Amino acid sequence: MAFTRATGKHRAPNRITCKGASAAGFATLTATGVIGSLASPALAADSGTEAATHAGLTQVIAIGDAVAGAVDDQAEAQRHAAEKAERLKAEAAARAAAKAEAERKAEARAKELREERERAARAEERKRLGTFQLPVAGSYVTTGYHSGGSLWSSGSHSGVDFRAASGTSVVAAGAGTVVEAGWGGSYGNNIVLRMTDGTYTQYGHLSSIGVSVGQSVTPGQQIGLSGATGNVTGPHLHFEARTSADYGSDMDPVAYLRTHGVAV
Structure with missing residues (x-):
């Protein structure tokens, strides 16, 4: 099929x-x-x-x-x-x-x-x-520089005399150093200062001495009191300006002070 x-x-x-x-x-x-x-x-x-x-x-x-x-x-x-x-x-x-x-x-x-x-x-x-000033404040010269007379052995005054009663304050005329302080023969009690400018000043016939050798002094500082020691006729201050510390080197103290601004 x-x-x-x-x-x-x-x-x-x-x-x-x-x-x-x-x-x-x-x-x-x-x-x-x-x-x-x-x-x-x-x-x-x-x-x-x-x-x-x-x-x-x-x-x-x-x-x-x-x-x-x-x-x-x-x-x-x-x-x-x-x-x-x-x-x-x-x-x-x-x-x-x-x-x-x-x-x-x-x-x-x-x-x-x-x-x-x-x-x-x-x-x-x-x-x-x-600065310099008078060694006796307010004083004046009574005997001038190189005044002649028998009172001085040299025959003339080797400084100036400032009127000062005995016991009057005597001050350094300027700043210096004391080179002599003691008996000065005819000057009596005396002080010699070597000034800062190399000159010398002398303060004689003092009744007392208030400084010693080698001491520095300032202008106006009291160094002694005036008197009548030494060869004097009455109290006064004998002031000299010198070129050395020795006697005979004197110069006119009034001219010296005036040169240093002191009215004398």
């Missing part, structure tokens, strides 16, 4: 037909969104992974930027701190230098003032020591 193959749905599709159907079905499923629906979880997973990956990269980049910014800020802060420290150091050095300069100037000025005071004191001392 012979069989014939029936047509219709019972016929097995050939490979090409199946493939075509499969392709058509895939197209249909794709068109209807079934595959898209079925595939969406996987695609979503892939998309999520990619998004997460992108998010991680963004986060890393953001952290990197933040770290770089922090490093830059720290470097800038350190730079500012270093500049500030350097500026403060320079300012401190400048203040120290200014202070040292001020102290140097103050010290120099103080030294200058001291020197000025010392110069003024020395000048005042020289002036004081260089």
Whole structure:
């Protein structure tokens, strides 16, 4: 008995037909969104992974930027701190230098003032020591220089006599050093001074002597008291100016005193 193959749905599709159907079905499923629906979880997973990956990269980049910014800020802060420290150091050095300069100037000025005071004191001392005055304050000459008479062994007066009552203060006519103090023969009690200018002055007929040899005296300092010792007719002060300490080197006492600014 012979069989014939029936047509219709019972016929097995050939490979090409199946493939075509499969392709058509895939197209249909794709068109209807079934595959898209079925595939969406996987695609979503892939998309999520990619998004997460992108998010991680963004986060890393953001952290990197933040770290770089922090490093830059720290470097800038350190730079500012270093500049500030350097500026403060320079300012401190400048203040120290200014202070040292001020102290140097103050010290120099103080030294200058001291020197000025010392110069003024020395000048005042020289002036004081260089001044002369009458050996008897307010007195006057009663017997002049080179007056003649038998009272003097040389025949003339080797000095001048100043009026002075016994016990009147006799002072140094100027600054000097005592080179003689004691009995002087016809001069009685006498004192001889070597003056600071190298000349000599003599004070005779004293009732008392108040200085000793080697002693320094200043102008106006009391050296004794007037009297009438030696070859005299009454109390007075015999005053001589000499070029040396020895008798016979006399010079005009009035001219001598006037040369030194004393009104006689």
